[in-house]
Amino acid sequence: MALPFRKPPAAPPTWVAEKIWRGIESTGTDAFLAAWAPHLRIERWGSTLRAIATRPNPNPMDLDEHFLNPPPGFPWKAEEVIWQVEGEKSSTHLFGQGSTTEVRELHLRYGIDLSPDSASGLFPDQRENRALLLARRPGSLLNLFAHTCAFGLAVAAGGGTSLNIDTSARALERGRENFRRNRFQDRDHRFWKEDVRKALPRLVRRGETFSAIVLDPPTFAHGGRGNAFRMEKELDSMLSACFQLLAPRGALLVSINESNTRAGELERRIRSHLQEREIQARLEPSRRPPEVPEIRMPTGIWVFRED
Numbered sequence: 001m002a003l004p005f006r007k008p009p010a011a012p013p014t015w016v017a018e019k020i021w022r023g024i025e026s027t028g029t030d031a032f033l034a035a036w037a038p039h040l041r042i043e044r045w046g047s048t049l050r051a052i053a054t055r056p057n058p059n060p061m062d063l064d065e066h067f068l069n070p071p072p073g074f075p076w077k078a079e080e081v082i083w084q085v086e087g088e089k090s091s092t093h094l095f096g097q098g099s100t101t102e103v104r105e106l107h108l109r110y111g112i113d114l115s116p117d118s119a120s121g122l123f124p125d126q127r128e129n130r131a132l133l134l135a136r137r138p139g140s141l142l143n144l145f146a147h148t149c150a151f152g153l154a155v156a157a158g159g160g161t162s163l164n165i166d167t168s169a170r171a172l173e174r175g176r177e178n179f180r181r182n183r184f185q186d187r188d189h190r191f192w193k194e195d196v197r198k199a200l201p202r203l204v205r206r207g208e209t210f211s212a213i214v215l216d217p218p219t220f221a222h223g224g225r226g227n228a229f230r231m232e233k234e235l236d237s238m239l240s241a242c243f244q245l246l247a248p249r250g251a252l253l254v255s256i257n258e259s260n261t262r263a264g265e266l267e268r269r270i271r272s273h274l275q276e277r278e279i280q281a282r283l284e285p286s287r288r289p290p291e292v293p294e295i296r297m298p299t300g301i302w303v304f305r306e307d
C-alpha cells in the first residue's frame with residue numbers, strides 16, 4: 001500500500017505479533033486492535049484498517065508512506081485505510097472507500113459503521129468476555145446498557161434468550177439487525193428502549209431471574225433534565241438489583257469504563273453486596289484479549305454464583 005505521505009517524523013506503530021494475529025483469526029474474528037503508537041490506535045475492521053489519532057497527532061500527509069503498512073511478510077493487507085482524529089467530525093480515506101462494513105467476531109457477524117460521528121457498533125476489547133459467555137451457554141441473559149447487543153448475540157449463539165436494555169433506539173435497532181444477520185429468532189430476544197435505572201426495579205418486582213447478567217455502564221450519560229447518569233452514584237443500587245436477579249449458579253460480569261475505578265475497590269463493593277445477601281460466589285478478573293494492553297482495558301470482574 002503506497003500512501004501519499006511525505007516525511008517520516010513519527011515513531012512507527014507496534015503491530016500485534018503475527019502468531020497472536022493468526023490466533024485471533026483462528027477464532028473466527030476479524031475485528032481487533034491491530035497496532036498502536038503514541039497518540040495513535042490502529043484498528044482492523046474486516047478488510048479495513050482505521051487509524052485513530054489523539055492530540056497532539058501527526059498529520060497523515062507528514063508521515064512516511066509506509067507508516068500504516070503492516071511489517072514486511074505480514075499475513076494481511078488492508079483494502080481500505082481510514083484516518084481519523086478523535087473528536088473531529090470528518091475522516092480521510094487514504095485508500096479505498098466506504099464507511100460501513102460487516103465484521104466477524106467468534107464466528108458471529110456484526111454491522112459496523114466507521115463514520116467519525118458514529119459508534120462503530122462493537123467493542124472488541126470485550127471479546128474474551130463474550131467468549132466466556134458463549135462457552136457457558138447460559139439459558140438467559142440480562143444485557144444492561146446493551147448498545148448493539150453484542151453480548152446478547154454471544155448468548156443467542158449458545159441457544160439462550162436475551163433481554164437487551166438501552167436508552168438508545170438506534171443502538172437497539174442495530175442490535176436487532178445483528179440478530180437478523182446471524183439468523184437468530186427475534187422471538188427469543190427482547191429489546192427494551194429504557195433507562196436501566198427504571199427497568200431494574202420492575203424486573204425485581206416481577207421476580208424475573210437470569211442465568212447471566214452483563215452490567216457494562218458508561219461513566220456518564222445525559223439523561224434529560226436533572227436525570228444524568230453517573231456510574232459512581234448509581235453503581236451500588238444497580239449491583240443490589242443484579243444480585244436479586246441473578247439465578248443460582250448464574251454469572252455476572254461487571255465492567256467499569258472509568259480510569260479511577262480500581263479492581264480492588266470494585267471487588268470490595270461486590271463482596272459487601274454478596275455478604276449482605278449471603279450469596280456464595282467466586283470472583284475472577286474479567287478477560288483481556290491478548291492484543292489489548294492492560295492499560296487500555298476497562299476494569300472488570302466476573303462473579304460466579306456457587307450456591
Ligand SMILES: C[S@@+](CC[C@H](N)C(=O)[O-])C[C@H]1O[C@@H](n2cnc3c(N)ncnc32)[C@H](O)[C@@H]1O
Pocket residue numbers: 121122123126144145146147148149150151165166167168171194195196197216217218221223229
Ligand atoms: C459502553 S456502551 C455499552 C457497551 C455494550 N455493553 C457492548 O458490549 O456493546 C454504553 C451504552 O449505555 C447506554 N446508556 C447510557 N445511559 C443509559 C441508561 N441510563 N440506561 C440504559 N442505557 C443507557 C448508551 O446508549 C450506550 O449504548
